[in-house]
Amino acid sequence: MLSRSDLADVPIGPAEVVRAVEDAYLAFAGGDSDNPRKLSVAHPDGWSVAYAMLGRDGRRRVVAMKTSYKFDPHHDRSTKRYYTTITLYDDATGLPIAMMDCARVGALRTPAVSALLVRETVRPGARSVLLIGTGTQGRNALPQLLAANPQLDRLMLYGTHAEGLAAVKAELLHHHPEAELEIVDDPYAAARSADVILATAGPGTKVALESSDMAPGAVAVLVGYGLAPSTLGDADRVIATSAEQMALTGTDMAGPDGRLRRVDAELPQILSRRAVGRIAEDEKIFVYNSGLVLTDIAVAHALAVRAIAEGRGTQVPLWD
Numbered sequence: 226m227l228s229r230s231d232l233a234d235v236p237i238g239p240a241e242v243v244r245a246v247e248d249a250y251l252a253f254a255g256g257d258s259d260n261p262r263k264l265s266v267a268h269p270d271g272w273s274v275a276y277a278m279l280g281r282d283g284r285r286r287v288v289a290m291k292t293s294y295k296f297d298p299h300h301d302r303s304t305k306r307y308y309t310t311i312t313l314y315d316d317a318t319g320l321p322i323a324m325m326d327c328a329r330v331g332a333l334r335t336p337a338v339s340a341l342l343v344r345e346t347v348r349p350g351a352r353s354v355l356l357i358g359t360g361t362q363g364r365n366a367l368p369q370l371l372a373a374n375p376q377l378d379r380l381m382l383y384g385t386h387a388e389g390l391a392a393v394k395a396e397l398l399h400h401h402p403e404a405e406l407e408i409v410d411d412p413y414a415a416a417r418s419a420d421v422i423l424a425t426a427g428p429g430t431k432v433a434l435e436s437s438d439m440a441p442g443a444v445a446v447l448v449g450y451g452l453a454p455s456t457l458g459d460a461d462r463v464i465a466t467s468a469e470q471m472a473l474t475g476t477d478m479a480g481p482d483g484r485l486r487r488v489d490a491e492l493p494q495i496l497s498r499r500a501v502g503r504i505a506e507d508e509k510i511f512v513y514n515s516g517l518v519l520t521d522i523a524v525a526h527a528l529a530v531r532a533i534a535e536g537r538g539t540q541v542p543l544w545d
Contacts (some may be wrong), residue, residue: 226539321543452478
């Protein structure tokens with residue numbers, strides 16, 4: 226058993242996380258891994274939502290099951306409860322590896338996916354990025370983004386929590402001491418000059434950028450909240466990690482007719498060069514980052530192997 230505190234300071238750098246996530250996508254695109262559609266149940270009034278995800282990483286020979294549960298009745302940080310776990314099994318020996326808290330895994334995996342999505346869709350010559358949100362995803366977004374896109378050197382941040390703004394800056398400077406972070410007061414004005422928009426805010430945000438707020442050639446990545454449905458509906462091109470999962474979890478981005486725009490290409494196919502992310506420089510591209518459990522497996526396995534080697538965690542006689 227590996228707890229949140231066991232995993233909190235296991236060393237792993239942004240570039241290594243990005244490589245692990247990319248490798249997981251390439252294995253999936255090559256037919257070496259399996260990633261069935263996630264299952265979900267939700268409270269009818271929106272108080273809670275739970276997901277269950279199963280995956281098999283054929284290259285690492287690891288099978289895993291991940292669960293997540295979010296209780297968020299008032300869209301308020303003080304009452305929100307969110308728990309995720311992942312259980313890893315060695316598919317070469319048939320033995321369990323670990324049951325572990327998945328908070329840090331998700332905090333690292335999701336921005337690494339965004340970094341790859343940006344790398345494959347950003348226009349040539351792009352330099353500026355606007356990050357919306359200072360929660361867990363916002364705090365880890367920029368180091369991962371720069372690991373895959375080092376040319377981005379104008380970094381703008383919008384948030385409403387002073388401690389969150391400070392945490393985003395601290396995490397960025399930890400990995401990139403020379404970086405400069407510009408705190409913006411008007412996300413709409415900032416968006417009009419941004420080549421990349423990362424929307425990682427929580428459901429309580431008042432920001433909802435429209436398609437008209439995007440500059441020609443910009444790419445907008447939806448991780449949490451911060452984008453209006455028009456950014457999807459009016460996009461010249463739509464990219465997703467998984468069209469199937471976007472259909473399941475992206476219903477709040479549906480157009481006036483209640484339908485979601487079709488996805489033009491998925492990240493695994495783009496990474497394997499079976500599809501392209503961007504066709505023209507002036508395209509406005511909408512990107513939906515829903516994550517695949519295979520990317521959780523890749524990061525979780527890397528953390529578990531290191532944690533176990535360091536003697537962390539608690540060995541429990543669960544099946545004795």
